[in-house]
Amino acid sequence: MGEPTWTREKLQRLVQREISDYQLIVVSNRQPYVHELVEGKLSYSSTAGGLTTAIDPLMQECGGTWVAYGGGKGDYYAVDENNRIQVPPDDPSYTLRLVWLTEQEEQGYYAGFSNEGLWPLCHNAFIEPTFKTSDWETYKAVNNVFAKQVLDEIDGRPAAVFTQDYHLALLPRLLRDADPDIITGQFWHIPWPTYEIFRICPWGGELLDGLLGNDLLGFHIGDHCDNFMEAASRVLGSQVHDEYNLVYQREEPTLVRPFPISVDFEQINLESQSPEVTEEIDRLLEELDLGGKIVGLGIDRIDYTKGIPHRIRAIGRFFEKNPEQIGKVVFVQAGVMSRANIHAYQLLSDQIDLELAAVNGRFSNDNWQPILYLPDDLPAVTLAALRRIARFCVVSSLHDGMNLVAKEYVASRFDEDGVLILSPFTGSAHELIDSVIVNPYATEAFADAILEAVEMPYEERRERMIRMRSVVEENNIYLWAARLFVDMMQGARRSRRPIRSY
Numbered sequence: 001m002g003e004p005t006w007t008r009e010k011l012q013r014l015v016q017r018e019i020s021d022y023q024l025i026v027v028s029n030r031q032p033y034v035h036e037l038v039e040g041k042l043s044y045s046s047t048a049g050g051l052t053t054a055i056d057p058l059m060q061e062c063g064g065t066w067v068a069y070g071g072g073k074g075d076y077y078a079v080d081e082n083n084r085i086q087v088p089p090d091d092p093s094y095t096l097r098l099v100w101l102t103e104q105e106e107q108g109y110y111a112g113f114s115n116e117g118l119w120p121l122c123h124n125a126f127i128e129p130t131f132k133t134s135d136w137e138t139y140k141a142v143n144n145v146f147a148k149q150v151l152d153e154i155d156g157r158p159a160a161v162f163t164q165d166y167h168l169a170l171l172p173r174l175l176r177d178a179d180p181d182i183i184t185g186q187f188w189h190i191p192w193p194t195y196e197i198f199r200i201c202p203w204g205g206e207l208l209d210g211l212l213g214n215d216l217l218g219f220h221i222g223d224h225c226d227n228f229m230e231a232a233s234r235v236l237g238s239q240v241h242d243e244y245n246l247v248y249q250r251e252e253p254t255l256v257r258p259f260p261i262s263v264d265f266e267q268i269n270l271e272s273q274s275p276e277v278t279e280e281i282d283r284l285l286e287e288l289d290l291g292g293k294i295v296g297l298g299i300d301r302i303d304y305t306k307g308i309p310h311r312i313r314a315i316g317r318f319f320e321k322n323p324e325q326i327g328k329v330v331f332v333q334a335g336v337m338s339r340a341n342i343h344a345y346q347l348l349s350d351q352i353d354l355e356l357a358a359v360n361g362r363f364s365n366d367n368w369q370p371i372l373y374l375p376d377d378l379p380a381v382t383l384a385a386l387r388r389i390a391r392f393c394v395v396s397s398l399h400d401g402m403n404l405v406a407k408e409y410v411a412s413r414f415d416e417d418g419v420l421i422l423s424p425f426t427g428s429a430h431e432l433i434d435s436v437i438v439n440p441y442a443t444e445a446f447a448d449a450i451l452e453a454v455e456m457p458y459e460e461r462r463e464r465m466i467r468m469r470s471v472v473e474e475n476n477i478y479l480w481a482a483r484l485f486v487d488m489m490q491g492a493r494r495s496r497r498p499i500r501s502y
Contacts, residue, residue, distance in 0.1 A: 006478035007266070008061040014482050015062045018489040019160055022183065024064030027150055027171060028164035029110060032056045033087045033096060034072035042074050044089050046380075051164055051189055053404055057264050058481045059094045067150055069106075070098030099149050101142060108138025114167045115339055121201055122166065122190045123305045124399040124425070127344050131202050143170035143210075151178055160488065163214075165189045170206070173213030185216040185488035187259065190401045192224040198231045205235050212238065212249035216488040218259040220401045220427040225256045255491045259484050260427060261402050265469075265476045268411035272384055280385035288332070288372060290389060294454055296331040297390035299383060299405050301338050302375060304348045307396035307423065307440040308333065309355045312371065314396075314446035316359035319370055321447055327368045329454055331394075332386060336377040387412040392419040392453035395426060396440035402427035406435070410468045417461055419453040420468065431471050434464040 015024070032052045035044045046052060059066055070076065070083075075098055079085045083100070086092035101109070112135030120127040146168055150161060156179075163171050163186040172184045188211075198204055208231060211217055219225050225245065232238040232247045239248040247254045271277065285291045296315075300306040315331050339345045356373055363370045378386075387393065393409040406420055406428040422428060422435035429437055438449040 005265075005473055006476055006482055008057065008478060011058065011478040011482055012061045015485055018485050021158055023154060023157055023159040024062060025150060025153060025159055025161045026055060026059060026064065026066045026164065027146060027161060027168060028055070028066070028068050029114070029167035031068035031070060031072070031075075031096065031098065032059070032066060033089065035074035035078040035085075036072055037074035037077060042078055044072075044074075044078070046088075053263060053408075054261050054477055054480070055164065056088075057267070057477060060088070061093075063094050065095040065097055065153055067097045067099060067146065067153060069101055069110075071106075076100075097149065097153055099146055101145070105138055105142050105145075108132075108135045109142035110167065111339065111342055113139035116342055116344075117201070118166045118169075119190070119305075120344070121197065122193050124191075124193075124197075125305045127304055129200060131200075136203055140170060143168055144174060146171055147174035147178065150175060154179070154182065159183070160185070162186070162484075162488070170210035171213075173210040176213040183488060183492045184214045185218070185484065186211065186214045187218040187261070187484065188224070188228075188401075189220075189261070191399055192219055192227045192231075194227050195230045195234055198227070199235065204231070208232050208236050208238075209249060212236075212247060212252075212254045214254050215492040216255045216257070216484070218257055218484055218487075220258060220260055221430055222258045224401075225258055229256055255487060257487060259480055260431060260475065261404070262472060262475050262477045262480050263404055263407045263411055264478075265411045265473045268384075268408055269414050271380075272388055272412040273414055274384075276381050277384045277388060280381050281388055284382070284385055284389060288330075289368075290330060290332075294329045294391045295386075295389050296329065296450065296453070297386050297393045297409075298331070298333045298335070298396075299386070299393075299408075300333075300335040302335045302345070302349065302352070303338065304344060305398055305400060307398045308335075309348075309351050310398070310440040310443070310446070311394055311396045312352070312355040312359055314440070314443050314450060315371060316355075316362065317443050317447035318450040319359075319363045322451055325451075325454065326363055326370075327365065329370070330368070330372060331370060332372045332374065332390070334374045334376075334378055334383065334386060337375055384412060388415075390418060392421055392450070394421045394450075395423060395428070396421070396438075396446070397423045397426045398440060400426040400428075404428075406432060407472050410465065410472050413465055413469065416465050416469070417458070418465055419456055419461055421449050421453055431475065432468050434467045 033044050034047055035042055084095050084097045087096045116130040121129040160183040175182050229240045233240045245256050319326055360369045387409050395403050395406045397403055403426040420435035422437050423440050424437050436449045438446050
């Protein structure tokens with residue numbers, strides 16, 4: 001069976017042992033809870049996305065402080081005089097400290113350099129990165145804002161700072177320069193491109209040096225680690241030890257390792273069996289007229305990396321090749337628009353509308369249409385119900401770090417049924433080998449994969465799902481965190497400086 005399943009409690013014991021007297025600080029752009037002001041009353045909701053899905057349960061179990069940008073309309077009214085609030089609001093277990101940014105700072109650092117520059121640079125989605133000097137200067141300034149807030153939170157005490165993602169690549173070096181005793185780790189949630197692509201970035205050397213301020217730097221898969229180490233060697237001239245996954249910059253080592261991120265299998269498994277989800281299934285079957293039909297599902301943030309137009313074209317080709325399936329199969333595409341102020345996303349939205357109109361216009365009849373598009377921020381219970389209803393789930397990313405939608409679908413299927421159609425360009429494809437793996441650019445093969453999912457016998461579906469569920473259950477979010485924390489703390493102990501004692 002391999003390693004035993006990790007639990008919240010087991011992780012908590014490990015963190016207490018490894019971090020003990022150190023403050024645990026998580027830093028990210030995105031906040032885990034957003035507060036809104038509606039008719040003078042404060043309400044809150046958890047934010048969508050893989051980062052929040054992965055990190056929030058860890059913080060709930062381990063405590064500490066999460067430092068993030070406060071982007072909710074009601075956030076300012078929710079925090080105390082030190083910009084802190086205990087979360088989750090209904091059962092507090094850790095501290096959220098919010099950072100305030102001006103509209104210009106948010107535009108230049110987040111929409112600009114992070115999402116018009118780094119995001120397309122790191123994803124092979126054939127969208128040209130945009131690099132503006134003004135955005136880069138704002139990115140640097142905001143990273144300094146975060147550094148000041150983190151240092152104020154630490155207040156000279158022993159601390160382990162775990163930074164998340166590509167918005168804060170400069171933060172580790174800023175922290176190390178300010179206080180060399182801070183233990184620093186970072187997880188990069190998106191792919192790292194090849195050297196030939198990365199060298200496009202005008203400020204690549206500064207990004208690399210910032211990230212090499214970490215004791216530990218984690219990626220989803222080994223290929224991303226190799227790409228990073230090659231960039232460090234060729235751009236900075238850093239000394240790279242491939243056999244030990246070590247990069248020396250300024251004569252100090254950074255451990256670079258793959259940590260395939262995952263989900264809270266047990267929680268998703270249990271929530272999928274709740275009465276609320278069962279009631280929602282009944283509602284959706286009636287309101288969307290899904291009863292008696294084979295349902296396919298896509299759940300995505302509406303992003304050009306997710307291959308949604310490719311998916312829609314493949315569904316159209318599926319019905320074209322298999323007209324006997326017309327009226328019998330329905331595909332539900334759920335998702336939420338994001339980054340709507342960026343031109344590439346506006347073009348994507350228009351393209352999706354055109355592709356939908358083409359397929360639905362061609363194949364719909366008075367009682368049925370092939371694709372139901374729900375581009376709304378749907379409640380968690382609705383997404384859980386859709387995962388339960390779906391005979392097959394499609395994840396057709398053109399390039400992805402991991403993709404947790406695939407793992408959430410598997411974790412939710414306590415009935416041991418369902419088929420996962422998965423792009424080979426996701427990190428998940430390295431683990432979920434019992435999915436139907438298909439290149440999203442290959443429309444004919446994609447259409448055939450949909451037919452395979454529709455016609456796959458129950459016993460084969462069950463055998464595949466049991467094996468995939470075993471993988472996700474064993475390699476859950478707590479095992480991911482345990483490996484990261486152990487490598488971050490023990491690596492720091494072995495490296496360039498002794499950990500101070502008090």
